[in-house]
Every structure is written in C-alpha cells, then in structure tokens.
Amino acid sequence: xxxxxxxxxxxxxxxxxxxxxxxxxxxxxAVLMSIELMLNAVNIxxxxxxxxxxxxxLSGQAFAVFVFAVAAAEAAVGLALIxxxxxxxxxxxxxxxxxxxx
Amino acid sequence: xxxxxxxxxFAAFSVLTLGGGFGVxxxxxxxxxxxxxxxxxxxxAGYLVLLEAPFLAAVQVLVYIGAIAVVxxxxxxxxxxxxxxxxxxxxxxxxxxxxxxxxxLVMLGFVLLNQFGTVDAxxxxxxxxxxxxxxxxxxSPNAFVLPxxxxxxxxxxxxxxxxxxxRE
Numbered sequence: 001x002x003x004x005x006x007x008x009x010x011x012x013x014x015x016x017x018x019x020x021x022x023x024x025x026x027x028x029x030a031v032l033m034s035i036e037l038m039l040n041a042v043n044i045x046x047x048x049x050x051x052x053x054x055x056x057x058l059s060g061q062a063f064a065v066f067v068f069a070v071a072a073a074e075a076a077v078g079l080a081l082i083x084x085x086x087x088x089x090x091x092x093x094x095x096x097x098x099x100x101x102x
Numbered sequence: 103x104x105x106x107x108x109x110x111x112f113a114a115f116s117v118l119t120l121g122g123g124f125g126v127x128x129x130x131x132x133x134x135x136x137x138x139x140x141x142x143x144x145x146x147a148g149y150l151v152l153l154e155a156p157f158l159a160a161v162q163v164l165v166y167i168g169a170i171a172v173v174x175x176x177x178x179x180x181x182x183x184x185x186x187x188x189x190x191x192x193x194x195x196x197x198x199x200x201x202x203x204x205x206x207l208v209m210l211g212f213v214l215l216n217q218f219g220t221v222d223a224x225x226x227x228x229x230x231x232x233x234x235x236x237x238x239x240x241x242s243p244n245a246f247v248l249p250x251x252x253x254x255x256x257x258x259x260x261x262x263x264x265x266x267x268x269r270e
Contacts, residue, residue, distance in 0.1 A: 002112050004221040005212055005214055007149065010116050014123050014142070014212040016203040019125035023199035024192045029132060029177050033139050036170060037123050040146045051153040055226045058236045062246050065236070068165050070255040073260030075170045079177040080268035086181045095193065102173075 007048035015041035028085070028094045039071045046089045111152060119145030130191050140171045157233045179268045 016036055022036025043064045046099020086092050124143025129135040143166045150159035177239040193199075229235055 002108060002152070002157065003219075003223075005218050006112065007153070008214040009211055010149075010238060012207055013120055014146075014206040016210075017120065017123040017127055018231055019206060020196075020199050020203040022194035025127065025192055026191060027132060029174065030126070030191070031180065033126050033135060033174060036139065036166070036174075037126060038164070040119075040143065040261060043162075044146060044149050047150055047153045047155050050160040051155070051228070052221050052224045054232065055228050056209060058229075058232060058239050059210055059245075061155055061158060061232070061236050061237055062249075064155075065161070066246075066249055066253055068158075069240060069257055072165055072170060073256050076260050076264040077267070079173055080176060080264035083180060083268050084134055090175065092181045101112060 004048060004052040007044060010039040011044035011048070014038075014044070015067060028082045028092045028097075029079070031093050031094060032075065032082070035078075036071060036075065037075075039067055043067050108152065111148065115145045115148035117145075118142065118148065128269060133175065136175045139158065139174065140167055143167050143171060154228045155232075157236065172218055 018037030018041060022031050024032050037073060039061045046060050046064045046067065046094065050058070050064075055061065078087055085097055089097065091097065119142050122138045122140075122145055126135050143162065147159045147162040147167075150156075150162055156157060188235060236238030239246050240250050
C-alpha cells in the first residue's frame with residue numbers, strides 16, 4: 001500500500017502551488033483558479049485521512065462533500081464579481097482594482 | 103520496496119496533479135491555465151479513486167471539471183480582450199511568493215513526516231456500502247443534517263448573489 005504521507009506531501013505541494021498562484025498572479029481569474037487548486041489539496045487531505053485513519057466512519061467524505069459545495073459557491077460568486085468589475089472598469093488585473101485602497 | 107500498479111497509478115496521478123497545478127500558476131495564456139486546471143482536477147479525481155472514494159471521484163469530475171472549470175473558461179473568454187498573451191502575468195513580488203510557498207512546503211513536509219510517517223497502510227477496510235452510509239450520514243439528525251442544510255442555503259444564496267452581481 002501507499003503510505004499516508006505520500007498523499008499528504010502531494011497535497012501539501014499542490015496547496016503551495018496554489019498559494020504561489022494566489023500571491024503572484026495578476027489576473028483575478030487566475031487567482032480564483034489557484035484557490036480551486038488549494039481547495040483540491042484540502043480535499044485530498046480530508047479523504048486520505050479518512051481512508052487511512054478512520055475508514056469506518058464516513059465523516060471525512062462528508063467534509064469533502066461540503067468543501068465541494070463551498071467551492072462551487074465560491075467559484076460562482078467570484079466569477080460573477082470579476083465579470084462585474086470587468087464590465088465597470090475594463091480590467092481583471094487584481095492590483096488595478098484599488099477603489100477601496102487607502 | 104516493491105513497485106505495484108498502485109504505485110504506478112499514484113505516480114501518474116501525481117504527475118497530472120502537480121504538473122497541471124504548475125501549469126495553472128505559470129501559463130501566460132489564461133485559456134491554457136484553465137485547461138491545465140482541468141488536468142490537475144483529473145489527477146485529483148484519480149487520487150480519490152485510489153483512496154476508494156469513487157462517489158467523490160465522480161462528483162469531482164461532474165462538479166469541478168463539468169461545472170467549475172467550464173465556468174472559469176467562460177469567464178476567461180468573456181474577459182478576453184485583456185486576457186492576451188503578451189502581458190505581465192505575475193506581480194513583481196513573485197519571488198517573495200515563491201519563497202513563501204517553498205517555506206510553507208518545507209514546514210508542512212517536516213510536520214507531516216514527523217507526525218504521520220509511521221502510517222503505512224489503512225487502519226481498516228472501507229465499508230461495503232460506503233456511498234449509502236455517506237448519504238445517510240448527510241441527512242441523519244445525529245450526523246451532518248445541519249451543515250447539509252446550511253450548505254444548501256449557502257448554494258442558494260451564492261446562486262442568487264451571482265445572478266444579482268453579474269446582471270447588467
């Protein structure tokens with residue numbers, strides 16, 4: 001069998017890739033995509049811990065289902081916001097949207 | 103250590119997931135980034151199959167690839183005039199971001215290896231009817247019915263919110 005920490009390391013690597021994307025990408029849609037990567041890393045972790053440590057109860061899978069739901073909601077609202085910003089300001093570059101920046 | 107088909111599958115899904123993830127954060131063309139995102143999501147679906155959660159793998163393909171990735175591609179195309187290929191794609195603090203990400207990876211790796219380095223095999227078998235059990239848990243008053251309902255309300259609110267925000 002594959003040791004648990006292989007899954008954990010891959011998901012940590014995926015999370016860090018997403019973190020880099022969130023911090024470094026200029027395009028807001030790319031930032032959202034990086035957030036999806038981070039959420040997926042969390043899901044791998046939840047399911048791996050469920051499979052290896054508590055396979056009898058399905059709580060880990062239930063948590064993953066909630067992460068799916070929240071990810072879908074986040075993508076819908078996030079992309080709607082980006083489209084609205086694009087329509088009003090003709091930009092999707094995150095650092096150009098500085099109306100509320102003091 | 104003996105190399106089994108399981109290990110080969112794990113390696114293949116790792117290449118898909120991490121390669122796709124790397125493509126998402128480095129591609130100059132946003133359409134390519136979105137397609138890389140689909141590759142990465144497929145890799146994660148593969149992990150879910152390896153972890154014996156076939157229902158979640160199906161949901162991953164349906165919800166993430168079928169809905170979220172497609173909506174992302176729609177958004178990229180709707181904002182296409184600025185999604186050109188010959189512009190700066192990363193902020194000027196990208197080096198700092200690389201350092202942060204690698205530092206976090208090292209820290210996480212250290213903690214995880216220390217904490218879970220001894221778990222080599224699952225502690226038990228997955229229940230035969232795990233999908234049915236999952237469904238029952240989601241609506242059982244003793245388990246997750248409250249979070250389940252809250253998630254439904256959240257999805258409804260997000261749906262209405264998205265329509266309101268994106269309306270002309």
